Amino acid sequence: MVQHAAILGGGMGGMLAAFAVAPHAESVTVVEQDSFTADPVPRRGAPQARHTHALVSAGARAIEALVPGVLAELYAAGAQHLNMPGRYLGLTSRGWFPRYQGRQFLVGASRSLLESTLRGRLRELPNVTIAGRSEVVGLRGDPAGITGVRTRSPDTGRPAELAANLVIDVTGRRSRATNWLTELGFPPVRQSIVDPGIFYVTAVFQAPPEAVPDFPAITVQSSPGPDNPVRRNGTLVPIERDQWMITLSGGPGSRPSTDPDGFHDFAARLPHPVLADLIAAATPLCQPFGFRADANRRRHFDRLSPAPHGFAVLGDAYATFNPIYGHGMSAAALSALAVRTQLARRELDTRALQRAITQASANAWDMAAGQDQRHAGAASGRIEAFFDRLGEWISAAGAHSRAIADTQVDIFNLIAPPSSLLSPRVLWHAARAGAGPARQTPPFTAAEARVLGSRQR
Ligand SMILES: Cc1cc2nc3c(=O)[nH]c(=O)nc-3n(C[C@H](O)[C@H](O)[C@H](O)COP(=O)(O)OP(=O)(O)OC[C@H]3O[C@@H](n4cnc5c(N)ncnc54)[C@H](O)[C@@H]3O)c2cc1C
Incomplete structure (x- = not known):
């Protein structure tokens, strides 16, 4: 004791x-x-x-186990329950992640x-x-x-x-x-x-009235890999009081700006301009502010x-x-x-x-360390290169296989280890699913798409 x-x-x-x-x-x-x-x-x-x-599922459940009833308290105070991938749109190097009612969730607060x-x-x-x-x-x-x-x-x-x-x-x-x-x-x-040298810039916005109450979280990321030295990401997370937190991040040579116009321009140069369109549709509540992440x-x-x-x-x-x-x-x-x-x-x-x-x-x-090492090209041996290609192939199959997509979501939510993407079960599903092209436009509902209006690509 x-x-x-x-x-x-x-x-x-x-x-x-x-x-x-x-x-x-x-x-x-x-x-x-x-x-x-x-x-x-x-x-x-x-x-x-x-x-x-944002709080991923495993963390949210752990907090609830330590402090029973706290999630209900957070939701009552306006925190958002973001089903993954039902209320989460993600653009990866292979296209937009499929959208369906999943088992995991993010807490947006x-x-x-x-x-x-x-x-x-x-x-x-x-x-x-x-x-x-x-x-x-x-x-x-x-x-x-x-x-x-x-x-x-x-x-x-x-x-x-x-x-x-x-x-x-x-x-x-x-x-x-x-x-x-x-x-x-x-x-x-x-x-x-393992230092990826990431710089972070965030701004808080009032969501446009037509975007509430169930607008999804959105992540747009550039593809990692030694062939792609420029790393850029953007994330929108709906939080309490109908606000959006939008964070842009970039590695060396590709830093987002804390100037409002530069912030918007950086978002427009992401692999898809949806976040720039949403920034234009929302009302800024503050100047963008930066952080050199550890x-x-x-x-x-x-x-x-x-x-x-x-x-x-x-x-x-x-x-x-x-x-x-x-x-x-x-x-x-x-x-x-x-x-x-x-x-x-x-x-x-x-x-x-x-x-x-x-x-x-x-x-x-x-x-985190595995992905960032890979992005820096530190793991460049033949065996690592083989597993990289295998991982890419399996991830691409995630667009066509619910079992693989669920595993990817579980990994992101710390429910399963990254190695589970190479399990025999997942390999079997990948072989059956094939690796055709994924969706190239964000899977918005008609009501959500109206928030972007004519700005959507
Ligand atoms: C830009 C950025 C964005 C992030 N986004 C996310 C995210 O989306 N999701 C996520 O899960 N995590 C995120 N994180 C990580 C998250 O902030 C940390 O993992 C989390 O805060 C860790 O909690 P902690 O209690 O260990 O440290 P902290 O929350 O930093 O708390 C440390 C505490 O110790 C106190 N303290 C420090 N020194 C002393 C001292 N000598 N004596 C007494 N008190 C002291 C400080 O005042 C502070 O209250 C992000 C981090 C950064 C930098």
């Missing part, structure tokens, strides 16, 4: 970790440098929160709404204390184990200490956990990095020897993913759920805890 757990960071992962640990601990303290209000406003500690934050809803629920847990305006500056302990954290007030600079027999670092992309551990005599933590980076705390007893790392502090895949929050949610399962199973075993976190985020890592 955990006597006292300290959760470092009160962002998405930190709150979910607190929900996971609370049933198995006498008390939990969430230590967050920002003020911890339940108002849906962007915070200094999570600058990425202004950008599109602003990150502020997601956070504030979870914050409200976290405040209801009787054994959880929230310590806002408290910055973690180090750990207490030695190589035999971690016994707590050192903090300081960002307002007065006053130092303090907090004893805990379980400390989980969830301080996000800028986590200093590796430094904190080396300060106590642990060896440096090794890391894996690399895919995984810090191998699970391989640290000796293992820091009483300490684990979760969320972006453990692994960050190229945001174009939209998996960071879901990987954190799946990891938090794995922590809850692990704590229910046995005495506190932090090595097992860290391994469970690694496993829970493996699908997200394999997808």
